[in-house]
Amino acid sequence: MMDSDRNATQGRDIRTCGINPNHWYVVAGSTEIKDRPLGVTIWDHSIVLYRDTLGKIHALENRCPHRQVKLSDGKVIGNHLECAYHGWQFNSQGTCHSIPYLNEKQKLPKCQINSYPVEELNGFIWLFLGDPQRLENNDILPLAIPEWDHLNYIATVSVIECRGHFSFVIENLMDMYHGHLHQNYQAWTDANLKELSGNEQRVEAIYEAKSYYKIDKIWSICQLFFSPLRRLHSELLKVSYIYPHWVSTLGEDFKIYCLFCPVNRTYTKAYLIHFTSLNAFVRLHKLPIWFRQFIKDSLFGSAQKMLDGLVKQDVMMIEQEQEAYLQDKQRRTHEVNPTIGQVQKLIKQQLTLSSEVNIMIE
Ligand code: FES
Numbered sequence: 274m275m276d277s278d279r280n281a282t283q284g285r286d287i288r289t290c291g292i293n294p295n296h297w298y299v300v301a302g303s304t305e306i307k308d309r310p311l312g313v314t315i316w317d318h319s320i321v322l323y324r325d326t327l328g329k330i331h332a333l334e335n336r337c338p339h340r341q342v343k344l345s346d347g348k349v350i351g352n353h354l355e356c357a358y359h360g361w362q363f364n365s366q367g368t369c370h371s372i373p374y375l376n377e378k379q380k381l382p383k384c385q386i387n388s389y390p391v392e393e394l395n396g397f398i399w400l401f402l403g404d405p406q407r408l409e410n411n412d413i414l415p416l417a418i419p420e421w422d423h424l425n426y427i428a429t430v431s432v433i434e435c436r437g438h439f440s441f442v443i444e445n446l447m448d449m450y451h452g453h454l455h456q457n458y459q460a461w462t463d464a465n466l467k468e469l470s471g472n473e474q475r476v477e478a479i480y481e482a483k484s485y486y487k488i489d490k491i492w493s494i495c496q497l498f499f500s501p502l503r504r505l506h507s508e509l510l511k512v513s514y515i516y517p518h519w520v521s522t523l524g525e526d527f528k529i530y531c532l533f534c535p536v537n538r539t540y541t542k543a544y545l546i547h548f549t550s551l552n553a554f555v556r557l558h559k560l561p562i563w564f565r566q567f568i569k570d571s572l573f574g575s576a577q578k579m580l581d582g583l584v585k586q587d588v589m590m591i592e593q594e595q596e597a598y599l600q601d602k603q604r605r606t607h608e609v610n611p612t613i614g615q616v617q618k619l620i621k622q623q624l625t626l627s628s629e630v631n632i633m634i635e
């Protein structure tokens with residue numbers, strides 16, 4: 274890429290910036306796909322997901338080549354996807370496999386729809402929208418979430434559906450000064466940025482904060498309901514934008530992931546996964562595995578109310594930002610947290626990286 278093109282990318286409007294498709298994005302939760310096809314959209318690409326007879330997930334362009342209707346309205350028949358309109362069937366590579374009313378003299382038309390690399394991992398469906406050849410070296414992988422299956426972590430998932438460009442969402446997640454919005458609704462307060470670093474793949478910010486909760490006694494859960502039991506204490510609050518996703522830790526007790534699915538320039542879907550650690554309960558670790566699994570499964574979703582509440586407040590602010598931007602795109606905003614500048618730089622750098630292999634998706 275020439276320097277002039279690079280400068281043009283750096284100077285472009287962050288609120289319309291495209292994605293770098295050469296990463297694994299999350300398009301659905303595993304439990305959303307049972308025996309029926311599911312239509313999803315990522316960066317204006319309409320895609321249909323379905324499970325074959327072995328339970329393996331496949332991803333095809335969501336458009337029947339016959340009359341352009343959505344294949345997600347059809348059915349899964351064995352390992353094939355059948356269109357609702359005339360019953361044409363397609364295999365997992367997107368090739369037309371059969372037409373129910375074809376006579377002996379007719380041949381199947383050579384119609385092919387796109388198929389996409391897709392993986393089911395850690396409770397989510399990960400899709401790769403970029404150049405499939407880039408996957409050959411096995412160095413582009415879905416974000417690791419070791420806590421998902423680990424017996425010492427209790428998970429809660431909240432889905433973010435937001436009428437806003439993905440840059441507004443990640444800026445919200447990286448700017449811990451917005452604790453002001455949540456007041457004592459969240460686990461910490463008084464964040465103060467201490468360190469900021471980054472490269473072409475990630476931005477890391479470390480804040481010093483005061484945490485309300487300490488998960489070290491079996492009755493620690495009571496702190497959620499009885500505020501006098503809370504003891505404010507200092508903890509490091511680390512937030513990382515590992516493009517295109519987000520990871521955060523608060524001391525040793527909490528870890529949160531946000532897995533992104535940018536739907537289009539003005540709409541973002543994301544999955545927020547909150548983990549509470551039970552690492553401090555050594556005696557619990559000596560119990561039989563089946564029992565620990567039972568505890569993990571039974572407590573799934575225990576932070577739901579808190580997480581959904583935080584998401585609701587954030588979405589309200591982000592949608593107002595997007596609305597204000599659409600009303601007056603030229604109007605300047607004022608920022609004092611250097612993390613935001615780093616985040617915007619990374620988004621633009623990633624766009625530049627995608628254009629270097631000529632598959633820029635804008
Ligand atoms: S439109 Fe799909 S089979 Fe006719």
Ligand SMILES: [Fe+2]
Nearest residue numbers: 451455583587
């Ligand atoms: Fe928030």
